Amino acid sequence: MPWNLPEPMLSAPVSQPDLRPGWAAEAKWDGFRALLSADAGKVELRSRRGTDMGPAFPEIVAGAAQLPDATALDGELVVWEENRLAFERLQKRLQRRGAGAARAADEAPAHFVAFDLLRLSGTDTTAWPYQRRRAALESVFVAQHLSAPWALCPSTTDPDTVKEWLTWAAVGIEGVVFKRLDGSYQQSVRGWLKYKTxxxxxxxxxxxxxxxxxxxxxxxxxxxxxxxxxxxxxxxxxxxxxxxxxxxxxxxxxxxxxxxxxxxxxxxxxxxxxxxxxxxxxxxxxxxxxxxxxxxxxxxxxxxxxxxxxxxxxxxxxxxxxxx
Structure with a gap:
């Protein structure tokens, strides 16, 4: 039976950046939400709304060769430029194709900041609790020696670390996302919480x-x-x-x-x-x-x-x- 990327899990806004017991926090990036699947040489890079972004970001598609086969990730596309996340560079790339996209990838390469694991070597992991998915995601980065364009989103259960992240606004960290340690990945459900600085x-x-x-x-x-x-x-x-x-x-x-x-x-x-x-x-x-x-x-x-x-x-x- 073919496996398809799920609809992304969503977050609901909160007014305070309080890290609750039984939850983890991740940095919220100023970029494009993206889901990626690499399966038998076929790579799908999809936006939150379902748009195919693969042709616009050939460096991400090429980088999928580093991943285990039949693996899927949820994350954020970002462009880092002059010590900040340059959203405007990202925005301009959406309409690029072919040689234009390749030039843009050379001039301002994008990175995929992975924050969730949806599939691993053919196993659907969305029913796993976040804590298990996170451990498996970290293991993928270590075992595969992942390098650019891949980056691992930081995760913490330490409130002091969350406070520190909230001081990084100048470089493009918009806030934090909170996820239950025992929570599964529920497509289209606002089961996460987000605080924007x-x-x-x-x-x-x-x-x-x-x-x-x-x-x-x-x-x-x-x-x-x-x-x-x-x-x-x-x-x-x-x-x-x-x-x-x-x-x-x-x-x-x-x-x-x-x-x-x-x-x-x-x-x-x-x-x-x-x-x-x-x-x-x-x-x-x-x-x-x-x-x-x-x-x-x-x-x-x-x-x-x-x-x-x-x-x-x-x-x-x-x-x-x-x-x-």
Whole structure:
């Protein structure tokens, strides 16, 4: 009977990074979730949504020759560049094929960070408890002497180690994932827990979408070291009451606005453009953001508005900087 990759097991968000008794924690990477199967020379590399990613990542497909036959892994595709995980490099590779994909693999090779074992030498391991799957996964790395593009995701039952991982945001560790030691791998079930590192910070409102009297979202900026207002991200959709409150602090911008003539994407990785009204960049807002950033230091995910801070000036806002 043929064996097929299962649908990936999922995680539910939690608000605190507490490591519970009977659970293990793994670092959460800023990359693409991927499942891989190597069986009789055939390699399948699949995204969380079922997309075939093999042609875009030939170095991962070629690397599968290091694995035992009839073995399958769950993990994360990442690209490491200049001491950080470069998600934008990963994003650009999805549409590459053939010679273009091969060039991209040479210029910015991807790695597969394995965090679960789904099949081992023909044996389906998804019913095994996590603790047993993890031990077997570690044994595969040792016995096969796995090297690039393979990397083993760290796992711990030590709360102090979890706290340390949460300080690694600058290099692209988004948070932690918690897994029951006695839990099986349940496809499509949110049986894991995830905590994403977030920070509260300030930004300047440089533009809005929607009417100026009731903005739907905010375009946020920060000044760089040269005194230029740089776009740093967009807010989530505002509640009506929040939009009304913000509107009372906004004034339309004149032609001297530093973003005049700019266009803004509707989302990270999409070509759809927003209809934007620029405003005088004076209002400071407090927002909650996660740690995922692109090479320019922009927030990849929308920021959550906490409150307007008309008591602050642009001098109170951190400067825009690129990740290390």
């Amino acid at each position: 977030r920070e509260t910070t300030e930004a300047i409102v440089g533009g809005v979408t929607g009417p100026l009297t009731s903005p739907r979202s905010l375009l946020l900026g920060r000044y760089d070291a040269q005194g230029r207002l740089q776009y740093t991200g967009r807010s989530t959709t505002l509640a009506r009451a929040a939009g009304s409150t913000i509107a009372g602090h906004l004034t339309p911008a004149g032609p001297e606005h530093p973003w005049t003539g700019w266009s803004f994407s509707a989302g990270w990785g999409t070509t759809e453009k927003l209809t934007v009204t620029l405003v005088h960049p004076k209002l400071v807002v407090e927002v909650g953001v996660d740690v995922a950033r692109d090479a320019s230091g922009r927030w990849r995910h929308p920021a959550r508005l906490h409150r307007a801070r008309p008591d602050l000036s642009s001098a109170d806002v951190p400067l825009q900087s690129t990740p290390p």
